[in-house]
Amino acid sequence: MLNGAATETQITHGRRLWLYVAVLLIVVFLVLPSLLVVPLSFSDSRYLAFPPPGWSTRWYQEYVSSSEWRDATVVSFLAALLTMALATSLGTLAAYGLHMARGRFATIAYVAFLLPMIVPGILIAIGVFLLYAQFGLNNTLTGVVLAHTVLALPLVVITVLSGFKSYDMNQEMVARSLGASRPWAFLTVTLPQIRVSVISAALLAFITSLDEVIVALFIAGGDYMTLTKRMFNALRDEIDPTIAAISSLLILLSVALLALSQLAERRRGG
Amino acid sequence: MTGAAETAIEAAGQSAAGRNAEALRAAERAENLSVAALAAPGLALIGLIVIVPIGWLFWMSFRNAQGFTLEHYERLLLPTYTLSLQTTFELSVLVTLICIVLAYPIAYIMTQTGRRMTAVLLTLVLFPIWTSLLVRCYAWLVLLQRRGVVNTWLEDAGLIEQPLRIMHNFTGTTIGMVHIMLPFMVLPLYASMRAIDRDYMRAAANLGASPVRAFWQVFVPLSLPGLFAGIIIVFVLCLGFYVTPALLGGGRVMMWSMQIERNVTYHADWGAASALGVVLLAMTLAILWGVGRLIGFNRIVGGR
Numbered sequence: 001m002l003n004g005a006a007t008e009t010q011i012t013h014g015r016r017l018w019l020y021v022a023v024l025l026i027v028v029f030l031v032l033p034s035l036l037v038v039p040l041s042f043s044d045s046r047y048l049a050f051p052p053p054g055w056s057t058r059w060y061q062e063y064v065s066s067s068e069w070r071d072a073t074v075v076s077f078l079a080a081l082l083t084m085a086l087a088t089s090l091g092t093l094a095a096y097g098l099h100m101a102r103g104r105f106a107t108i109a110y111v112a113f114l115l116p117m118i119v120p121g122i123l124i125a126i127g128v129f130l131l132y133a134q135f136g137l138n139n140t141l142t143g144v145v146l147a148h149t150v151l152a153l154p155l156v157v158i159t160v161l162s163g164f165k166s167y168d169m170n171q172e173m174v175a176r177s178l179g180a181s182r183p184w185a186f187l188t189v190t191l192p193q194i195r196v197s198v199i200s201a202a203l204l205a206f207i208t209s210l211d212e213v214i215v216a217l218f219i220a221g222g223d224y225m226t227l228t229k230r231m232f233n234a235l236r237d238e239i240d241p242t243i244a245a246i247s248s249l250l251i252l253l254s255v256a257l258l259a260l261s262q263l264a265e266r267r268r269g270g
Numbered sequence: 271m272t273g274a275a276e277t278a279i280e281a282a283g284q285s286a287a288g289r290n291a292e293a294l295r296a297a298e299r300a301e302n303l304s305v306a307a308l309a310a311p312g313l314a315l316i317g318l319i320v321i322v323p324i325g326w327l328f329w330m331s332f333r334n335a336q337g338f339t340l341e342h343y344e345r346l347l348l349p350t351y352t353l354s355l356q357t358t359f360e361l362s363v364l365v366t367l368i369c370i371v372l373a374y375p376i377a378y379i380m381t382q383t384g385r386r387m388t389a390v391l392l393t394l395v396l397f398p399i400w401t402s403l404l405v406r407c408y409a410w411l412v413l414l415q416r417r418g419v420v421n422t423w424l425e426d427a428g429l430i431e432q433p434l435r436i437m438h439n440f441t442g443t444t445i446g447m448v449h450i451m452l453p454f455m456v457l458p459l460y461a462s463m464r465a466i467d468r469d470y471m472r473a474a475a476n477l478g479a480s481p482v483r484a485f486w487q488v489f490v491p492l493s494l495p496g497l498f499a500g501i502i503i504v505f506v507l508c509l510g511f512y513v514t515p516a517l518l519g520g521g522r523v524m525m526w527s528m529q530i531e532r533n534v535t536y537h538a539d540w541g542a543a544s545a546l547g548v549v550l551l552a553m554t555l556a557i558l559w560g561v562g563r564l565i566g567f568n569r570i571v572g573g574r
Contacts, residue, residue, distance in 0.1 A: 007471065009542045011481035023379045026372050027394050030452060033409040036400050036419065040412060048412045050419040062340045090312040109309050115320050120510025120554060122527040123547045126534050127323025153312055163456030213513045218534075226550060231404045235517050239411055247405040254400040261400075262393060 008035065034251055041244035049268060059245035069230065069242065075220075076210055076227035080140060083148040083209035088202040090149065091156025098157070099164040110157075117154040121214040124151070129218040139222040147215050152205035159204060163197025196264045203261050207254070324551070331544035332464065342545035351546070357397040361440070361515070361523070364523035365447045366455075369504050370497065372448070373455035377496075380456075381463045392460075397455045407517045410446045414518075438520025446518040451507060455500035461487075462496020502561050506554050526550055 006013045009245060013020075036050065041059055043052030063069050095144035098106050116124065128147050129138065167190065175185035191198070216226045227246070234240050306574050345351070345395050380391045398406065413419045414437035421433040466489065474484035512527040519525070526546065533543035 007481065017482075019375055019379065023391075024375050026376050027391070029372075029449065030398050031394055032545065033413055033449065034398065034406055037405065037409050037412065047417065048415075048419075049417070049422065050346065090315065094312040097305045097310075101302055101306035101309075105306055109306070109313060112313055112316060113309075115316060118506075118554065118558065119320060119324065120527065120547075120550050122510055122512050122530050123327070123551055124320060126530060126543055126547060127327055128319055129534070130326060130540075131319065131323045146315065147319060150316055153316060157312070176394075199333040209402060211404070213403060217531075228402075230405055231408075232513070232517070235404065235408060235411065239415065241409075243408055244412070247402070247408050250402045250405050254397070254402065256402040258393065258396060261387075262396075 004126065005019055015026040030231060034247075037244050038086060038248045038251065041241070043241065043244070046241060048239065048244065059241045062242045063245045063249075066242070068225075069246065071223075071228075072225050072227045072230045075144075079144045079148060079226065080206045080209040081129055081143075082145045083152055084202050084206040086145065087149045087152035087156050087205040087208075088198065091153050091183055091201060091205070094153070094161050095157050095160035095164060096190075100115050100169070113157045114154050116150050124220045125215045128215055133253050135204050138219050139224055141224050143219050144216065144224060144226065145209075148209035149205075151212060151215065152208040155204045156201040159201040160194065160197050163194035167194050196267060203257050207257055210253075219231060276485055282511065298437055323356065324547075327544040327547050330540050331548045334541060342541040343549075345542060346549065347547060350524075351529060353527055354529050358509060358526040359442075361443065361447065361525070362505050365451055365508050366501055366505045368444070368448045369451050369455040372452055373459050373500065374497075377459035377463055380460050381466075395453050395456050395460075398449065403450065403513055406449060407446060407514055410442065410518060414442050414445065423438075437518065439522050440519070442518040442520075443515050443523045446514045447508060447511065450511075450514055454503045454507065458499040458503065459493065459496040462499070463493045466492045476531050477526045498561065498564075502557065506557055509554060509557075510550055 003012050003014055005011070006016060040048050040050060040052060042055050043049075043059065044056035044058060045052060094127045096110075096264075098110055098113075101109075124147075128143075132138040132143050137146075169190075172185045172190045175189045176182060180188070200270040211228065212226075213228045213232055217232060220226045220229050231243055231246065234243055328431045332338055332340070332385065334341060343409070347520045374393070376391065380395075381387050383391065411418075415421075416433050416435070416437070418437070420436065421430070424430045436445070470488050470492065471484055475481070479487065510527050511525065512531065515523045516528055516531075527550070530543050530546045533539045533546065
């Protein structure tokens with residue numbers, strides 16, 4: 001096995017064993033730190049030693065029984081769901097337009113849609129804060145959803161555009177020539193076939209909003225404090241083990257969403 | 271007679287064709303406009319929430335109570351700001367370099383393993399992206415603190431006598447940032463390596479190149495577009511990064527973005543904050559524009 005050729009240039013597996021070890025270590029570096037939080041969250045101690053001196057679910061109880069954490073969680077999920085709905089519909093609509101339109105306008109519009117990704121987050125944050133101060137939108141759910149929608153739009157547009165690229169638009173044209181209106185043809189012919197991209201885009205929009213920190217730090221608060229803002233403040237002050245419990249739950253959610261998106265990808269590939 | 275009739279018919283035909291073409295072009299323009307209008311709601315929202323405030327910040331960065339001024343920009347020459355600019359660049363360069371070193375092997379192996387193994391590796395690389403940024407910062411805080419996991423293990427192993435100071439400083443920030451940025455380096459690298467035709471490597475071997483030589487002279491140059499894309503993404507993201515340095519730096523690592531935050535939250539000094547922001551945006555755009563000229567903007571963002 002070790003003496004077998006690894007590549008076309010006939011280097012053997014044995015001669016580049018170090019490379020496999022290196023890759024293994026890098027993967028461990030990528031994945032392990034986050035996963036280590038899970039056993040820590042079941043510790044019964046305030047001090048986060050590993051392995052924990054004893055096991056308990058007290059940090060989970062603390063999380064569930066704290067109305068502050070609970071409220072923040074509800075706000076974050078609500079914002080993420082609304083952002084997902086708004087960003088996915090606006091982004092899919094825009095991707096359709098960008099895909100069909102020709103000429104310079106389409107290129108400029110495409111770059112404009114990437115802006116929220118290009119402009120540094122801190123700048124968007126203070127800008128939105130300034131803008132919302134004029135309209136009384138700071139510390140409101142509407143404000144958070146609108147800002148998060150803008151942040152999610154580039155990802156949605158890129159993802160759905162890639163779906164359009166592997167779809168034959170003539171099918172929609174056929175439907176229209178047979179009498180379907182444009183929206184009807186899109187909904188019944190095109191959308192079912194690009195649904196994988198649209199679902200991936202929706203998941204990305206959801207996670208973008210749920211994980212967003214920097215803008216929320218400025219514009220969320222009061223009754224509409226997001227989970228991320230509360231976590232950030234807690235982390236800056238002290239390392240509260242309750243966050244280990246919340247983190248473990250968030251990791252569980254990430255794994256589920258990642259699996260979902262991989263599943264969708266595979267369905268497309270297969 | 272017949273000739274004249276034919277000419278007349280032909281002329282009529284041509285003008286009809288001309289009229290048709292005109293109408294077709296008009297219809298196409300109208301069609302183009304109506305589909306392009308579908309992008310309008312999204313564009314309007316981006317305009318309102320990103321572009322308008324940035325224009326406003328730009329305006330404020332040149333204003334004081336008396337009117338036009340450059341004082342906010344002049345103040346950026348103070349040591350506090352130049353030092354923090356230096357820190358920002360040092361950290362960004364260091365993180366980018368470490369990411370290159372770590373990303374290259376893993377992307378390279380991903381192009382050579384079997385389909386299932388590649389899928390597993392890809393999932394493991396994507397996992398951090400899908401994990402909340404704060405969760406990962408928290409993990410590093412727990413791992414790197416004075417009585418944290420890393421120090422305890424190293425002490426138990428007898429490798430160190432005193433706990434290492436690896437949190438709330440430059441080292442801790444670097445480790446955390448590399449962890450956040452690494453996937454953004456691996457993904458474009460992998461995409462670019464996957465597109466390399468393996469026949470080139472066979473040809474190099476066939477022509478007598480050793481595996482090492484074939485790798486450096488054939489494979490690496492062909493993977494450069496992906497590497498450049500990764501470098502740009504990581505570097506630009508590092509320049510404006512806030513959360514990780516704020517948490518893992520413990521106030522000792524003053525990034526440019528943190529100066530902006532401070533000026534707004536503590537001093538409500540919008541002049542200084544907006545000038546800092548304009549400079550950050552200008553640096554970001556300049557880098558993207560410069561490299562975009564070099565290798566094509568679409569390659570960086572992976573668009574069309």
